[in-house]
Amino acid sequence: MKAMVSTWLADAIMYELWVGSDGTSARTIYDSSLPWLIGKALLMKQVHAVKQRLGITKENAERREAEIYKRAKIAYGALSTTLGDHTFLFERPSSLDAYFLGHLLFTLQAFPCTLGAW
Numbered sequence: 001m002k003a004m005v006s007t008w009l010a011d012a013i014m015y016e017l018w019v020g021s022d023g024t025s026a027r028t029i030y031d032s033s034l035p036w037l038i039g040k041a042l043l044m045k046q047v048h049a050v051k052q053r054l055g056i057t058k059e060n061a062e063r064r065e066a067e068i069y070k071r072a073k074i075a076y077g078a079l080s081t082t083l084g085d086h087t088f089l090f091e092r093p094s095s096l097d098a099y100f101l102g103h104l105l106f107t108l109q110a111f112p113c114t115l116g117a118w
Helices: 002-020 024-030 036-054 061-083 095-110
Strands: none
Touching: 002 024, 002 036, 002 061, 002 095, 024 036
């Protein structure tokens, strides 16, 4: 489960933050205090780096987007099923609970309006 959170969900967050959204959240987090031109150049550089890391090209962009969101949906579904109506994923708090909570809090802070799209 931890591997699923640290790969599939992390990829989905990275994709949505840098490539899939209009960039508002990324600009707020990444370059809000920089001059416009420097911020824009760094933002474009980071978008390019994320596309390379996720294996996104012009030819496969739509397919990779669908894969990334499908994996995120599967991961959230599996974690939701495991959690059910319990307080923790397992009998007591674990590192997975902490890792997943950190992921969720970041997601809610960075994308308050688009979370329902996943």
